[in-house]
Amino acid sequence: MIRDERLSWKEVRDQIRAGILNRTYAPGDKLPRDADIAETLGCARSTVQRAMRDLSDAGLVERKRKGGTHVRTDPVTRATLDIPITRREVEKRGGVYGYQLIDQSLGVIPHEVARKFEQTETTEMMRVQALHLADHKPHIFEDRWICTDTVPEILNVDLSRESANEWLVRNKPYTRFDLRFYAISADAEIAECLKIERGSPLLVIERTTWIGTAAITLVKAYTAPGYEILTSN
Amino acid sequence: MIRDERLSWKEVRDQIRAGILNRTYAPGDKLPRDADIAETLGCARSTVQRAMRDLSDAGLVERKRKGGTHVRTDPVTRATLDIPITRREVEKRGGVYGYQLIDQSLGVIPHEVARKFEQTETTEMMRVQALHLADHKPHIFEDRWICTDTVPEILNVDLSRESANEWLVRNKPYTRFDLRFYAISADAEIAECLKIERGSPLLVIERTTWIGTAAITLVKAYTAPGYEILTSN
């Protein structure tokens, strides 16, 4: 611990947060200036600033230059999600990971895929369908489009040995991505791949990635029944 | 902009990240000490530290005292999610928000609920079932348990006028929470409430909240078909 007299930024943060939680500062209220808080608590402004940044990152307060710091009126639950590569996810749970390429082809991307890439002139991409296994049972079925203009190297990769995701992560790190979650009902094809009944509810993790503005890939990961996404908090 | 000669921590961060992306520093590699990077780039160590903290928060590198900074070997897609209160979510999209209490009662919590609260001696809690509407159509059906030991005031709140969530957010801010997402198939009850067909796939957002270690509430929010969760990035 730090010398008792000195306040750590976490202590400062907790004091400010306590003040917000116990309504000393209600939603919408303006908090004192950093400098004043610093003087009140007997610490440096930099310490208050560090504390405030944390509260701001957590979505509790809003800060504006000259405008000061305000307690947010529309509280949000802000959570951090870690989506690991599937191999890691399975192995971390002590399971045996398996991978199986189902189909690989070149084709014209559907309109919906083009729209998700936001702006791309490319109309033909590589489509890869594959199955991830956990303990020899279907775990995730992925349906992926890879932009061969941005990632021409993918044409020479043997995707029956290594999953497209792992190759991409190692060779084409993205600079921007988009994630979305939703539920669908398994159609005949997905049901067969995952060895489940048609109509089973599935959680879909959809991820689009870019390098700058250039599209890399769009994956729809159809997770096996019972799959859950948890926050890391 | 800052005087050209001076590097901002974002520039430093971007340079380090570029080095990681272009494999100057491969996964698992050790990066130079902050002080060395600072000297190389001609900035202060504090600037490098600020940059490094950002990269560490983003999950790109791992830092350990004395151990130094390493590029993470298991890349994760780290995303930030904002889950607003339902009213805000609907209104932000320009929709008309509506709320309807369906049922409110005291009862013994199922074993599964007790487990999710992790450790609570309370066995009887208040159960609240309610419907959130968007543009007069069912939007989210919520099934909630509220710990009356932690939040006795809830017994005197008229939950037909205000949703439990909004009351809780204003009066009992949580200090810790847990989020999970999964898909289920609508059973008869949920199907009726949401006015959809039985068996429709639904995305469920489940949230447990605590004050310290004291349980506050557990909600299962059954979202109407077509509902999506998006990352804020």
Place this chain on the structure above:
DNA sequence: ATATTTAATATGTAGCTACATAATTAAGTC
């Protein structure tokens, strides 16, 4: 050889100063 203590080292934090930046408010100007 093994356990314990000590030293070395890289990151983390607190405090200070100085200046940058954004946003608002006040002061001019037409």
Place this chain on the structure above:
DNA sequence: GACTTAATTATGTAGCTACATATTAAATAT
């Protein structure tokens, strides 16, 4: 009065120093 410009102000950032903390590595004792 409406528009422009300048002053004001609160947060943001960069640089510095000093010390705290955690962890590893080396030295010493058992």
